[in-house]
Structures are given as structure tokens and as C-alpha cells.
Amino acid sequence: MNICAEKTRKTLPEEFLNGIPGNEMNFSKDDYLLSEASAVLCLLGWESFDKGLPEGNLQVSERLSSRPIILDLCKEAYSKGWINAYNSFVLGPTGSGKSFFMNHYLRCCHDKGAKICVLDNGRSYAGLAALIKDENGLAPAKRKSKTVEEFEFNPFAGFLEQGKWLIGEDHLDLDNPSVQFVIGIIKTICDFEDGWTAAQSSVLSVYLTIFCMMYKRETDPVFDDFYTFLVESKFDENGSDNGVEPIDQQLMKELIISLHTYSIDGSHPKTLNSPSEASLLSDDFSLFEVGELLDSSDKTYCKLCIFCIIHSFDLMMRRNVDSFKVLVIEEAWKAISNKDMEPYLNSLWKTSRKYNTAAIVVTQQMSDIISSDIIKDTIIANSPVKIVLDQRECISELDAVADTLGLTETDKRFIRSLNTQSRDDASKDVFLKIGQGKSGAYKIDVSQAEAFLYESVLKDKSELSDTINSGRSVLSLLKRKRKI
Numbered sequence: 001m002n003i004c005a006e007k008t009r010k011t012l013p014e015e016f017l018n019g020i021p022g023n024e025m026n027f028s029k030d031d032y033l034l035s036e037a038s039a040v041l042c043l044l045g046w047e048s049f050d051k052g053l054p055e056g057n058l059q060v061s062e063r064l065s066s067r068p069i070i071l072d073l074c075k076e077a078y079s080k081g082w083i084n085a086y087n088s089f090v091l092g093p094t095g096s097g098k099s100f101f102m103n104h105y106l107r108c109c110h111d112k113g114a115k116i117c118v119l120d121n122g123r124s125y126a127g128l129a130a131l132i133k134d135e136n137g138l139a140p141a142k143r144k145s146k147t148v149e150e151f152e153f154n155p156f157a158g159f160l161e162q163g164k165w166l167i168g169e170d171h172l173d174l175d176n177p178s179v180q181f182v183i184g185i186i187k188t189i190c191d192f193e194d195g196w197t198a199a200q201s202s203v204l205s206v207y208l209t210i211f212c213m214m215y216k217r218e219t220d221p222v223f224d225d226f227y228t229f230l231v232e233s234k235f236d237e238n239g240s241d242n243g244v245e246p247i248d249q250q251l252m253k254e255l256i257i258s259l260h261t262y263s264i265d266g267s268h269p270k271t272l273n274s275p276s277e278a279s280l281l282s283d284d285f286s287l288f289e290v291g292e293l294l295d296s297s298d299k300t301y302c303k304l305c306i307f308c309i310i311h312s313f314d315l316m317m318r319r320n321v322d323s324f325k326v327l328v329i330e331e332a333w334k335a336i337s338n339k340d341m342e343p344y345l346n347s348l349w350k351t352s353r354k355y356n357t358a359a360i361v362v363t364q365q366m367s368d369i370i371s372s373d374i375i376k377d378t379i380i381a382n383s384p385v386k387i388v389l390d391q392r393e394c395i396s397e398l399d400a401v402a403d404t405l406g407l408t409e410t411d412k413r414f415i416r417s418l419n420t421q422s423r424d425d426a427s428k429d430v431f432l433k434i435g436q437g438k439s440g441a442y443k444i445d446v447s448q449a450e451a452f453l454y455e456s457v458l459k460d461k462s463e464l465s466d467t468i469n470s471g472r473s474v475l476s477l478l479k480r481k482r483k484i
């Protein structure tokens with residue numbers, strides 16, 4: 001702008017007095033710089049006047065001055081009335097820094113006492129998970145690649161505790177998430193090409209209702225119990241032994257054939273028949289690396305496993321109302337975005353705030369969002385916090401991104417400006433929109449040790465991977481690095 005600062009030592013006391021609000025008329029014309037406010041802001045050493053929220057859960061830096069600011073994407077923002085839920089949606093092309101940002105954000109949440117569950121598709125959180133284990137004094141286990149058969153779960157867990165899933169004597173509680181989950185699981189296994197009709201769905205509800213009414217044992221049922229119930233029930237065209245209305249025989253046959261795979265005698269006997277109540281989530285930071293699962297050819301099995309993990313989190317969320325919880329789904333949502341699970345995911349995303357929970361979906365491409373109704377109608381619609389990383393690689397899509405995420409022209413300008421200022425450090429910028437009113441671009445500036453931990457370039461993280469794989473302490477490695 002061709003403007004130079006001028007030192008006015010002699011008149012300093014006078015300038016000071018004239019600078020007191022109300023005295024400005026005493027300034028001479030030479031002391032004025034007439035310009036537009038937005039242009040003059042370029043002369044200041046910072047970009048925003050955001051003071052942040054001291055109790056917030058995300059530490060960022062102001063981009064020009066590197067001044068640290070604490071922001072909040074959850075409780076504080078909610079208490080200010082900026083957002084109506086804690087869920088976030090994260091978008092950025094490959095290499096834009098999504099995982100790095102999420103590692104940093106989760107570290108901040110963990111430090112604030114949150115319980116965290118991550119479904120990861122790219123081995124991006126292993127360092128953070130190992131560090132948190134170390135810090136909690138849990139011996140880091142030698143890493144062994146999990147075989148697909150190891151997955152054990154029981155979709156009927158909590159059946160007795162939740163009052164047998166019935167309202168009154170004979171009405172299935174269709175609003176109960178566990179009921180929605182079991183229905184979703186059955187529909188996922190018995191996947192009809194044209195989807196389930198309303199009539200077929202209501203027949204399934206009848207089967208489940210009768211199963212719930214007839215179940216008398218003292219322990220929760222497992223999936224095989226429901227399967228056996230179907231096989232043993234003597235439904236016929238005129239009604240059954242149990243006095244039920246005439247039932248769809250064809251559907252019954254199809255169900256028995258499909259569900260057999262997950263019965264005790266099927267090819268996946270353990271998957272849905274775990275006798276123990278133990279949750280899949282273990283400690284404060286539960287990490288599920290689902291990359292292998294997503295690549296497996298058995299898509300039904302893959303969907304089931306991911307649903308079971310999410311349901312495990314859902315149960316934990318409802319049981320631990322007091323502590324704050326975060327669920328992160330990186331790319332794995334693609335496996336579960338089907339119509340059969342929509343009611344279940346819808347209620348999880350809609351009710352999460354009441355249970356002190358933030359659900360976060362992380363994705364790379366705009367086309368992913370557009371192609372999935374669940375992402376659009378359930379996840380984006382119920383995620384008041386939008387986080388966008390550098391979009392320069394796909395700048396032509398920015399208008400479409402803005403339309404879908406409800407971003408304004410100012411928001412788009414912020415996004416275009418991400419990572420455009422040359423800096424000495426390797427840090428990257430992020431755009432945050434918190435509710436409708438609050439948005440801004442910030443720098444994610446972390447310590448060297450954290451940057452080492454969150455690095456995703458395989459060549460640079462071999463030392464970290466070796467440490468994790470061999471069960472050595474990540475904390476000691478970081479301490480050693482600091483000394484060097």
C-alpha cells in the first residue's frame with residue numbers, strides 16, 4: 001500500500017491525549033489516514049479480533065500473528081447459542097490436513113476429559129492412541145494384525161436391561177435405538193435388490209415382537225437365539241401356534257437362508273453371538289482401524305462390523321451421560337450409508353447432544369456428499385460445525401461445496417485464502433464455521449513432538465510405526481526425540 005510508519009517522538013504526549021476517545025478532534029489533518037476499514041486492517045498484525053473462549057476445547061493460532069486462541073466447537077459454543085448440537089462435518093481433499101487436524105482436535109478433547117472412539121481408514125491415529133495408552137499407564141500391546149474372524153459382538157446386548165424392547169406387553173418399541181439397530185442389522189444381512197418393502201418391514205417387526213414376548217431366559221439373547229426362533233416357529237399360511245396373523249412365508253424362507261451365515265452353525269458363528277457383555281470400546285481412546293475391513297470382499301460383513309462398533313459407542317454414550325464423548329468416522333461411513341440403517345443413524349445424530357456427544361464425519365470428496373442421501377439429510381443437516389481444509393486442488397467445486405454446506409461468500413473467501421500466506425513453519429490452515437454466525441480461518445500450529453506423532457507420510461513415520469508395532473513406549477520415543 002506504499003505506507004510507511006512515522007515515528008513522532010516529540011509529540012507523543014499530545015498524540016496520547018488526542019488518542020483518548022472523545023479527544024480525536026484535536027488531531028491535525030496530517031495525523032489522519034483516510035481509508036476503508038477493511039483495507040486498513042491489513043496494517044494490523046492480526047487478522048481477527050477473536051479473543052476465543054477460555055473454556056473451549058480447540059487450540060488454534062491466529063494466522064498472521066500466530067497468537068494462540070482457544071475456540072470451542074461443542075459445549076461453550078452451545079452455551080453461547082451458536083450451535084444446537086455438537087456434531088461436526090470435516091471436508092478436505094487428500095493431503096489437505098484432515099487427519100492432522102483431527103489428531104490435534106482429539107488431543108485437545110482428550111485433555112478436557114472426553115472419551116473418544118475413532119473409526120480410521122488410513123492408520124492416521126495410531127500414534128495418538130499409543131501415546132494416550134502410555135500416558136494412562138497401560139502397557140502398550142505388541143501390535144498384531146487382527147483377523148476378520150476376531151470380531152465378536154452381540155446386537156441383543158442390553159435386551160433385558162432395556163425392558164425387553166417392548167412397550168406394554170406386545171408392542172415393539174420402534175424408537176429404541178437398539179431395536180432400530182437389530183432391524184438394520186437383519187436388513188443388512190438379508191439385503192433385497194430393491195430394498196425392503198413396508199409390508200416386509202412390518203412382518204419383520206412382528207417376528208421380533210413375538211421373539212421378545214417369548215424370550216424368558218435370565219441372560220441377554222444372542223443373534224443365534226433369534227435365528228433359532230425363526231427356524232423353530234411353525235408359522236403357516238393361516239396363522240401360527242402363537243396366534244399371529246398370516247405371515248409372509250417367502251420372507252421367512254429368505255430370512256432363514258440369509259441369517260444362517262451369522263448363526264452358530266454358519267460361516268461367521270462368532271460375529272454376532274458374543275456371550276459376554278463386554279463392550280468393544282476399551283479405554284478413553286478406542287481406535288478401530290477398519291481399512292482392511294473396508295477392502296474385504298465380504299461387504300455385508302464389513303457393514304456389520306462397522307455398525308456394531310458404532311452401536312457399541314451408542315450404548316456407551318447412553319450409559320455415560322456425564323462424560324463428554326466423541327465419535328469420529330473417517331471415510332468408513334461409506335460402508336454404512338444404506339437406507340436400512342438410516343433411521344438408526346438419524347436418531348444417533350439427532351440425539352447425540354442430549355448424551356453429551358459429538359459425532360464427527362471426515363470425508364475427502366464433494367461427490368461423496370452428493371451421492372449419499374444419508375450424508376446430506378442426516379449427517380450434514382445435523383452437524384452445525386463445518387470444518388473445511390484447503391480446497392485449492394478442487395477449487396472448481398467450491399461453489400457446490402458452499403451450497404451443500406450452507407457457506408456464505410465471506411466463508412468462501414476464507415476458504416480460498418487457506419495456506420496462501422508464505423510462512424516459515426510447516427503449519428496449515430483450517431476453516432471453521434461454528435453454527436450460522438461464526439466463521440473464520442485459523443492456523444493449526446502444534447509442537448514438534450505432536451507434529452511427529454500426527455505425521456501421515458509413511459517414510460517419515462517409520463520410526464513411530466516400529467515403536468508402536470513392537471510394543472515399545474511412544475512416550476519415551478518422544479522424550480528421546482526432544483533431547484536430540
Ligand SMILES: Nc1ncnc2c1ncn2[C@@H]1O[C@H](COP(=O)(O)OP(=O)(O)OP(=O)(O)O)[C@@H](O)[C@H]1O
Nearest residue numbers: 094095096097098099100426427428444455456457
Ligand atoms: N497443521 C499442520 N502442521 C504441519 N503439517 C501439517 C499440518 N496439517 C497437515 N500437515 C502435513 O500435511 C500432510 C497431509 O496431512 P494429512 O495426512 O492430515 O492429510 P489428509 O487430508 O488426512 O489426507 P488423506 O485424505 O489422504 O488422508 C502430512 O504430511 C502432514 O504432516
Ligand SMILES: [Mg+2]
Nearest residue numbers: 098099122124
Ligand atoms: Mg487422512
